[in-house]
Amino acid sequence: MPLANRVANGPNGDIPAVAFSAMIGVPTAVQHLGLGIPLVPKEESGVQRHALVSEPALERAERLANLLASIVEGSDDVIVSKNLDGIITSWNKAAERIFGYSAAEAIGQPITLVIPEDRQNEEREILTRIRRGERIHHFETVRRRKDGSSIIVSLTVSPVKDAHGNIIGASKIARDITEQKRTLEQISILAREAEHRSKNILSNVQAIINLSQSDTSERLKEVISGRIQAMANVHSLFVETRWIGAEVSAIAKQELAPYLEEGHDKRIVMEGLPTVLEPTAAQAIAVVLHELATNAAKYGALSNANGRIGLAWSRTEDGQLALRWTELGGPKVNAPERKGFGSRLIEGTISPLGGKVLFDWRAEGLVCEIVVRKSQSSLA
Numbered sequence: 001m002p003l004a005n006r007v008a009n010g011p012n013g014d015i016p017a018v019a020f021s022a023m024i025g026v027p028t029a030v031q032h033l034g035l036g037i038p039l040v041p042k043e044e045s046g047v048q049r050h051a052l053v054s055e056p057a058l059e060r061a062e063r064l065a066n067l068l069a070s071i072v073e074g075s076d077d078v079i080v081s082k083n084l085d086g087i088i089t090s091w092n093k094a095a096e097r098i099f100g101y102s103a104a105e106a107i108g109q110p111i112t113l114v115i116p117e118d119r120q121n122e123e124r125e126i127l128t129r130i131r132r133g134e135r136i137h138h139f140e141t142v143r144r145r146k147d148g149s150s151i152i153v154s155l156t157v158s159p160v161k162d163a164h165g166n167i168i169g170a171s172k173i174a175r176d177i178t179e180q181k182r183t184l185e186q187i188s189i190l191a192r193e194a195e196h197r198s199k200n201i202l203s204n205v206q207a208i209i210n211l212s213q214s215d216t217s218e219r220l221k222e223v224i225s226g227r228i229q230a231m232a233n234v235h236s237l238f239v240e241t242r243w244i245g246a247e248v249s250a251i252a253k254q255e256l257a258p259y260l261e262e263g264h265d266k267r268i269v270m271e272g273l274p275t276v277l278e279p280t281a282a283q284a285i286a287v288v289l290h291e292l293a294t295n296a297a298k299y300g301a302l303s304n305a306n307g308r309i310g311l312a313w314s315r316t317e318d319g320q321l322a323l324r325w326t327e328l329g330g331p332k333v334n335a336p337e338r339k340g341f342g343s344r345l346i347e348g349t350i351s352p353l354g355g356k357v358l359f360d361w362r363a364e365g366l367v368c369e370i371v372v373r374k375s376q377s378s379l380a
Helices: 005-009 055-074 095-098 118-133 180-210 217-240 250-256 279-298 342-355
Strands: 019-020 027-032 078-083 087-090 134-143 148-163 167-176 267-272 276-279 308-315 321-328 356-362 365-372 377-379
Touching: 078 095, 078 134, 095 167, 118 134, 118 167, 148 180, 167 308, 180 217, 180 279, 180 342, 217 250, 217 279, 250 267, 250 276, 250 279, 279 321, 279 342, 279 365, 342 356, 342 365
Parallel strands: 267 308
Antiparallel strands: 019 027, 078 087, 078 167, 134 148, 148 167, 276 377, 308 321, 321 365, 356 365
16 A cells, blocks of 8 residues: 555545545645544534545645655654554554564554553553643653663653544654763763862872971972872873773882883882772872882982882782882881881871781881772772
């Protein structure tokens, strides 16, 4: 059957659903799509009369019906109709693509075919409002596909009337907004994450400033700048992992880079399993390694040509991350009478993470052990 006939004819195929004016011979309206109500115009008195259809008017009606059918079938949005009992009476190509049911499978079935069990009450409310002649505008809800998966849709539902003004069903337009909603949710998550990280960065910078001291303003500026640069370095690693975190080995290579390139002998030996730290813990470890390396370059194993450093990390029995910094071959070390600024900074950086720091000032060199609780690290 031609496309126009499928739209313009009633379900019995013998009574046009397009009414014409006997006075001027032109279509008055295409009143329904498969809702089973043959339409005949009536005079103002309400008395029905037979339609007088001229051949040119019939051709125009067929062109209009073809146009309407093409619009419905070519739409990217679901366009379906149902009667007042909620039975599907038409089902376009977009409905087939989005919901997974063919027109043959869907037509004649209740519209609840695509409504999840926990949202069945929505359909009852929609039908109640349609019977009152109300239109539902852009109602966001969830619908179910043939394969059982769910999609988020924006629904517009309108009453459909016959030639006498009686409500005989409803037309539904549904737009799949699943990806749009996911994108918005991702943007919201990223915005919250950015806010959290910004506050975290500022908090860390404030802590660095509060814990930093020096004899001169220029020296203080240098100290603070170096510690903040350590944080900036580790942030470049976060970008590479999309803010998942940073590996201990990558952090260490960044902070110890100047000493890894010196000479042919390995002055720094690193050993440990691939270990990814979450951003908060990674920032802390970066600052700590920067502080240890700076101290070693001034007073410890990196202050002469023979000194060496061992950096090892492992996992404790209870799942915590243990990091050990060992200096050898440097000047003889004497235990300080009181904690220096560097020691206080390291402890002040690790303690908020629930971690612990142990300094062992051995004659052959400093040994610093750091333990970070499991919630701050993830071992790959």
